[in-house]
Amino acid sequence: MTKPNTIDASITPIGSLEVLSQFEVSKLKQAGENGLYELFRRCVLAILNTGSDSDNAKTILQNYPDFRIDIVQQDRGIRLNLYNAPADAFVDGAMITSTREMVFAALRDIVWTESERKNDLSEQASGSAITDYVFHFLRNAKMLLPGQQPNLVVCWGGHSINEVEYEYTKEVGHELGLRRLDICTGCGPGAMKGPMKGATISHAKQRILNARYIGLTEPAIITAEAPNPIVNDLAILPDIEKRLEAFVRLGHGIIIFPGGPGTAEELLYILGILLHPDNKEIPFPLILTGPKEAADYFKQLHEFIAQTLGYQAQQKYKIIVDDPIAAAREMTTGMQLVTDYRRKAADAYHFNWKLHIDPIFQEPFHATHDNMAKLNLHKNAPVHLLAADLRRAFSGIVAGNVKEQGINLIEEKGPFEIHGDPEILQPLDNLLEAFVAQKRMKLPGSAYVPCYKVIA
Numbered sequence: 001m002t003k004p005n006t007i008d009a010s011i012t013p014i015g016s017l018e019v020l021s022q023f024e025v026s027k028l029k030q031a032g033e034n035g036l037y038e039l040f041r042r043c044v045l046a047i048l049n050t051g052s053d054s055d056n057a058k059t060i061l062q063n064y065p066d067f068r069i070d071i072v073q074q075d076r077g078i079r080l081n082l083y084n085a086p087a088d089a090f091v092d093g094a095m096i097t098s099t100r101e102m103v104f105a106a107l108r109d110i111v112w113t114e115s116e117r118k119n120d121l122s123e124q125a126s127g128s129a130i131t132d133y134v135f136h137f138l139r140n141a142k143m144l145l146p147g148q149q150p151n152l153v154v155c156w157g158g159h160s161i162n163e164v165e166y167e168y169t170k171e172v173g174h175e176l177g178l179r180r181l182d183i184c185t186g187c188g189p190g191a192m193k194g195p196m197k198g199a200t201i202s203h204a205k206q207r208i209l210n211a212r213y214i215g216l217t218e219p220a221i222i223t224a225e226a227p228n229p230i231v232n233d234l235a236i237l238p239d240i241e242k243r244l245e246a247f248v249r250l251g252h253g254i255i256i257f258p259g260g261p262g263t264a265e266e267l268l269y270i271l272g273i274l275l276h277p278d279n280k281e282i283p284f285p286l287i288l289t290g291p292k293e294a295a296d297y298f299k300q301l302h303e304f305i306a307q308t309l310g311y312q313a314q315q316k317y318k319i320i321v322d323d324p325i326a327a328a329r330e331m332t333t334g335m336q337l338v339t340d341y342r343r344k345a346a347d348a349y350h351f352n353w354k355l356h357i358d359p360i361f362q363e364p365f366h367a368t369h370d371n372m373a374k375l376n377l378h379k380n381a382p383v384h385l386l387a388a389d390l391r392r393a394f395s396g397i398v399a400g401n402v403k404e405q406g407i408n409l410i411e412e413k414g415p416f417e418i419h420g421d422p423e424i425l426q427p428l429d430n431l432l433e434a435f436v437a438q439k440r441m442k443l444p445g446s447a448y449v450p451c452y453k454v455i456a
Contacts, residue, residue, distance in 0.1 A: 004063055005087035011080050015101035016108040016141075018077070026073060036111050041069055042223045043106045043236060044082075047099060048089040049226045080107070098229045105234040109141065110219070130362040134237075134245050135351060141235045143214060143250060144350045150338045152212070153331055154184045154251035156266045157191025158259025158440055159225050165258050166194050168291040168324065172255065173198025175328035180206060181335070184251050187215020187234060188225035191257040196230040214250070218243045224402040239364045240395060244269050249352045252338045253285035253331050256317075258294045260440030261401070264301070264431070265394035267317075269361060271309060272387030274316045278356035283341050285334025292322040300434055307427040308390060309383050360388040367396035367406050369413055372452075377420025377428075386424075393418055393428070400451025401441055410451045422456040429454040 045067050070081040080103070089099045138144050153176055157169060173183060173195030183199050185192035196213045203211040215231035218240055227234060237243040247254075248270060256267055267288075274284060288298055298319050305313050320327045341347070347354045365371065375389045396416055399406030410416070418425065432454065435441055441448045 006064070006067070006084040007082075007087045007090055007093070009082045009085060009090065009093070009095060011082065011095055011100055011103065012076075013078060013104045013107075014097065016104040037069075039219055040106060040110045041067065043110060043219055044069060044103050045086075046223045046226045047102045047106060048086045050089065050099060050102075050229050078107075096229070098232070102227055102231065102234045105141070106236055109137070109236040127359050127362070130242065130245065130359075131249070131353075131357070134242055134249055137237065137242070138235065138246060138250060138351070141233070143233055143235060146348070146350050148349060150252035150335050150342065150349050151180060152182050152184050152214070152251050153195075154247050154254045155191065155195040155257065156186070156247075156254060156259065156263055157194075157257030158263050159186075159188045159190040159192065160260060160440055161190045161258055162439075164291050164293050166190060168289075168294075168322075169194030169257050170198035171324040172257075172289060172327050174202045175324045176255075176331065177202030177208075177211070178206065179328055179332050180208065181328075181331065182212040182214070184212075184214040184216065184247065186221070186225070186262075187217050187227040187231045188221070189228055191259060191263075192225075193228035193230065194257075195255070196228065200230060216243050216246050216250075220399070220403040220405065223404065241362050241364055245357060245362065248273065248284075248355060248357075250350075252352075253334045254287070255327065255331060256286070256288045258290045258297050258440070260435045261394045261397040261432070264435075265391050265398060267301070267305075268387050268391040268394065271305070271313050271316055272361060272384045272391060273355065273357055275309070275313055275384040275387060276356055276358055282355055283334065283337040284355070285331055285338070286317040287320060287327055287330055287334075288317055289320045289323075289327040295321050297434075297438070300431060304427045304431045308424055309387055313383065313387070358384060358388070360385060361391070365392045365395055367399035367403075367416070368409065369416055372396045372416040373419055375418065375420065377418070377424045379421050379423050390424075390428070397432070397452050406451070415450060416452045418452055418454050420456070425454050425456045 045064055064084060064086065066084040068083050072079040072081055089095055155169070155173070169191045176183065176195065177199030183196050185195060199211065199213070212233055213230050214233045215227050216235050216237060217227065218237045221240070222236060235246065237246055244266065254270060256263060270286060273279060274286070288301070290298060298321065302314065302319060318330060320330060342349055345354060372393070375393055377386070377389055377393065400410045400416055418428070432452070436448055436450065
């Protein structure tokens with residue numbers, strides 16, 4: 001294998017952490033040296049690999065074993081010295097501006113925020129404590145803009161989609177941008193990049209100079225799926241559950257494009273929340289859309305929801321096939337309902353405080369063989385709790401597909417086993433087999449080897 005080109009460089013903050021006291025710099029340096037360095041190194045390496053055609057965290061780390069970072073304290077603030085960094089992140093020796101911004105966003109989130117808040121939140125915390133944590137995290141990242149009317153559309157979808165589906169996400173993003181809506185995604189490639197790319201053109205047409213392209217991720221995901229360069233606001237949440245809560249607290253509506261297990265996880269997460277009785281009256285536009293070639297995909301996903309969560313869950317979303325304008329108009333109409341409700345309820349525009357999130361959706365789920373085997377996938381479970389455990393099943397599959405820890409567990413112990421009622425597991429198995437057949441599990445390349453077994 002050809003050794004990748006590398007470069008040594010020294011960079012100072014841009015976008016985050018530009019103005020710091022000597023005491024703050026000292027704390028940052030100390031935190032980076034006391035246990036968080038390796039996590040920071042991995043996230044920065046992923047950011048420097050923006051545009052990579054790999055979705056395997058282990059492979060990216062193995063390609064740059066000698067990459068390291070020195071956090072340097074100086075009177076003017078902080079400096080990062082990078083050694084053996086991927087050369088593609090630089091132009092004539094200077095780091096690309098968007099990449100530099102994201103590097104310091106990673107420093108802010110992983111080192112600064114974690115060192116500031118680690119004593120305020122235990123692993124077992126849930127409910128209002130988690131929501132408060134997410135609020136402070138987003139506020140520290142300067143993502144909360146009080147006074148601005150609801151206009152942020154969260155776009156979910158697969159990182160491994162075909163060219164037709166990718167072009168469709170760009171068309172939808174273009175129509176959203178023409179209606180002056182901003183975009184928030186998981187920040188990676190595929191359906192996370194397309195809407196942002198489409199919106200950049202329409203925002204330029206509308207002469208919108210302060211458009212937001214927000215990327216929300218977490219350490220295990222960003223190391224496998226490098227952020228796309230359009231992102232101008234990046235936040236790296238501590239785990240997938242806080243990342244998902246950040247999406248629904250920050251966003252005002254959601255569009256879901258075709259995808260694989262990660263997209264199914266996201267759909268089940270928002271459905272489980274919207275199905276909770278306390279959220280019955282809260283408007284939250286949810287649209288599933290894709291090109292005509294994806295019609296069968298949405299049909300199968302719709303049937304899966306019917307067979308597992310039932311008719312009530314199907315009423316929480318609309319499916320719009322091959323019509324970007326209709327999807328954007330539907331979202332615009334939904335945004336107005338959100339605005340009217342929040343004004344009437346005296347709820348904040350910038351953070352969805354009134355949405356109730358059951359603790360089962362907030363508790364971190366660690367994808368181990370034991371935890372995957374214990375999932376409560378039974379027909380007699382309350383519908384929102386069944387949605388929670390189905391979400392966890394897909395989360396585990398994502399971990400086994402692309403996250404380093406999950407990949408290592410599969411290599412050591414074999415596939416995860418998923419148990420439950422046949423009435424739940426058969427539709428689940430059918431959907432997963434369709435994802436494999438449609439190459440939605442990982443980026444194109446070698447043949448997919450399942451990291452799971454569905455056992456009725």
